[in-house]
Amino acid sequence: MARLHHSGTSAPVAAGGVPGARASLASVRAAALRCRACPLWASATQTVFGEGPEHARDMLIGEQPGDSEDLQGHPFVGPAGQLLDRALAEAGIDRSTLYLTNTVKHFKYRLRGKRRLHARASAAEQAACRVWLDAELARVRPQRIVCLGSMAAQALFGRSFRLLLERGRWRELPGGARALATVHPSYLLRLRDPDERAEAYALFVAELSRLAEPA
Numbered sequence: 001m002a003r004l005h006h007s008g009t010s011a012p013v014a015a016g017g018v019p020g021a022r023a024s025l026a027s028v029r030a031a032a033l034r035c036r037a038c039p040l041w042a043s044a045t046q047t048v049f050g051e052g053p054e055h056a057r058d059m060l061i062g063e064q065p066g067d068s069e070d071l072q073g074h075p076f077v078g079p080a081g082q083l084l085d086r087a088l089a090e091a092g093i094d095r096s097t098l099y100l101t102n103t104v105k106h107f108k109y110r111l112r113g114k115r116r117l118h119a120r121a122s123a124a125e126q127a128a129c130r131v132w133l134d135a136e137l138a139r140v141r142p143q144r145i146v147c148l149g150s151m152a153a154q155a156l157f158g159r160s161f162r163l164l165l166e167r168g169r170w171r172e173l174p175g176g177a178r179a180l181a182t183v184h185p186s187y188l189l190r191l192r193d194p195d196e197r198a199e200a201y202a203l204f205v206a207e208l209s210r211l212a213e214p215a
């Protein structure tokens with residue numbers, strides 16, 4: 001069932017409706033709140049756009065908003081976000097200094113009874129949403145980016161990127177920023193074996209701590 005919260009009387013934004021290169025991040029965010037360039041807006045509560053300092057040195061890119069993010073309208077506020085907060089604190093990184101966003105800006109789910117279970121955005125939905133991530137990258141212009149999960153990593157490094165083989169290494173992007181990939185915190189939440197989970201969490205913290213090094 002669709003629960004719509006879209007922004008009042010403003011016109012919807014279709015593909016190609018991203019404000020021009022001179023538009024501010026605030027203008028881009030306002031346009032993204034009305035986006036209808038793929039079907040995901042219709043069953044979600046609201047667009048979950050990126051948040052953080054407009055010219056943050058470091059950016060984290062996740063995959064898609066989850067149930068809590070959809071309801072609250074902010075990125076990384078659900079269980080995975082809480083685990084990320086703990087890991088950032090252990091890595092010595094102040095979350096408030098980061099710009100946090102997702103590759104896809106609307107929650108996608110399938111219903112099981114009344115529960116909304118995460119569903120992965122299709123390649124077409126990821127491609128449709130790419131304009132918003134590009135608009136954020138062009139305005140924030142981070143020096144360093146950490147991709148959380150394979151969807152985010154493949155958005156920056158290409159579809160052939162293999163996360164578990166290539167994680168944790170800085171790569172230079174066109175334009176000079178550096179990016180590395182690690183797992184998404186929701187992956188850690190899905191690990192059932194306590195030892196495996198502790199080991200995976202420690203590696204996650206170690207990879208995030210690369211942001212504690214001088215840029």
Ligand code: SF4
Pocket residue numbers: 032035036037038039040041047104105106125128129130132
């Ligand atoms: S998921 Fe992205 S492209 Fe699709 S409607 Fe939402 S903001 Fe627009």
